[in-house]
Amino acid sequence: MNRRPEFHSCLISVLAWLFVLFAASAQTSPNDSQGLSIFGFSPANAAAERQLEAIFQALPSPEKAREWHRLVTAEPHPAASEQNNKLAEFLALEWRKQGWEDVTLRRYDVLHSGPRSVSLEMVAPIHFKASLREDPYAIDADTKNPAISGSYFGYSASGDVTAELVYAHSGNPEDYELLRKNGISVKGKIVIVRYSNPYSYRGFKALTAEREGAAALLIYSDPAEDGYTRGKVFPDGPWGPASHIQRGAITYDYIVPGDPTTPGWASVPGAKRIRPEEARSLPKILAMPLSWRDAKPLLENMNGPEVPKEWRGALPITYRFTGAVKVHCHVDMDTSIKPYTVAEAWIRGRDLPDEWVLVGNHRDAWVYGGVDPGSGTASMLELTRSFGELKQRGIRPRRTIIVCSWDGEEYALTGSTEWGEQFGEELKKKLVAYLNVDSAVAGAATTAGPEGLRFAPSAVASLAPMLVEASKDVRAPSGKSLYEAWRATAMRDKKLSGPPTDSALVETRIGSGSDHTVFLNHLGRPVINLGFTGNYGVYHSAYDDHFWMSRIGDPSFEYHTALTRIWGLTALRLANSDILPFDFAANAAALRNFLGELESHNKVTPQQLLLKPLYDRIAGFETAGQELREVTRHDLASGKVNPEKVQHLNEQLLEVESNWLDPAGIPGRPWFQHLLYGSRYTYAHLEFPGLTEAVEDADWKLAAKQVNLLDAAIVKNTELLRSAKSTWEKSN
């Protein structure tokens, strides 16, 4: 990366000048060589787009990303804190300076949850008081800040409990089954569990413990998962040291996200709200997180039966189910209405101002948020700076680009949910896609080896091909194209024998746990999530800070810059394309895979449920998608298109994702309306959510109803694509 600013700006002006020349000549010579075409662009516009992208890609700078990162991680800034509100004002000010329009701070009044006092002590067989704090390190001054919170969980119930301790492994339902088999009940007891690997959302562990009748839940970080077993710990490496605490919320937002007291509508000031007792997303159990240093004395003083091998962690103790240990747990939470702030800014489109491309990232962090979300925020500020720069040079996108900084993502995806609910009707019509970045760089480049960190995006299947195409035009920090780096690291990390095919590169299974949720699952708009991953063991702890990122995670800040580039390129292509780059044949192929997985995982027989007709429908949808893609691509390449025709086609393409919504929602969770995408209570992805849950419950009547809903939606979309094709062909 070029770090000399004088050369940098000089290069840009040359490129800008070239762009003007090229754009002018492109008008008169629409010849295009294969390598220059872009999905959804006419040859002339593809050439102009490539020039614009060359200018754009020279703008993001690692040094600027580092500066932004230092600024946004300067102080702890959880949701509803003064520091987080100040940060919203800082972003708004920067966006105005960068040239963005209509910069607005939107306020939502939300039922918040912050700690008043939290304590934990062992009262038998010996006395021990847990510190519930993280150790300072001389090498990192930020770890000494008295503003760092102790241990707590957002939306824990308040209370005071003294009871016997039971170890329940990962706290998933099958773990309680095993306890039952061993004659152990957790009713009225305090349960201690591990943050599990594979990951299951802590709010699922809380609901499970609540259902089992436990009086309180302690979740600790075992070194087997994110500590010394994995490698060097902070401040010498990326993994969690003895005292690191994984804070978090335990909200049941897989039932309904956002402000728990305004389920389904926006928490604008003065909004009606339900009583907290009625809120389905609020836990009734008392819970807190622990470092392994605080958990170890509790575990090693147990004297009951030993656990099976699979339940053992990496601490040098004998792991036992129960025995002798009695614990006193105290949690006092302040649950009152607090203002949250969503910062928003616009660059109005020059041709199609009512078609919106939305980019966003959350701002609130459990402590400093070095990775989560500061790496995303730093990348976003480089994105907005670069887009502002393009605009100042008179290069305005065809469609409108909106940027949002969300608040309270960590609590219940709250800011994005309230904003999405407030503007839902408009978003359903106008939002082309939402491009989310939560943690941009959630891994340590210093321990990633020569291939580097893995690029691990997820996207609705219809946008997967355009994302793969864009990755070929971005350089990865390893020096290869991002596309090549993506293939190589996927092969390495998934232990594949060869590089994955293009269609297998993008993860098209999308769970919850970040701000894309309202747009996809509630409003039926296409989404992409972008980010790099790797070794990272300080999630939601005080050590997830600037030191971690600048010494261990991404010392060169090249990954931040690469992320800004791929984020910008996908946004620009969605904003500037002639025909929106949706590929519904890819969409259909993904559906066939999802259905195949559902069928084989659950061993569905035709006597239970007939799936063959659904496969046939998917095949019809695939053919319609292929045919439309080929005819429009062909005409676009030959320059044979008129703008009204393209516009009419785009309006039809925008309807497809909406048609996947069922306004009644999935059974039991009406807020989640998408028929193809949902999430499990663990936050894990869940395809065909209504159908899959019915099949897993062996409720064949409900499953048949869900098949009918899917069938109707696929038919509707197949007809839509066929009619789009015939209108297109007729209007030549």
Ligand SMILES: [Zn+2]
């Ligand atoms: Zn996050």
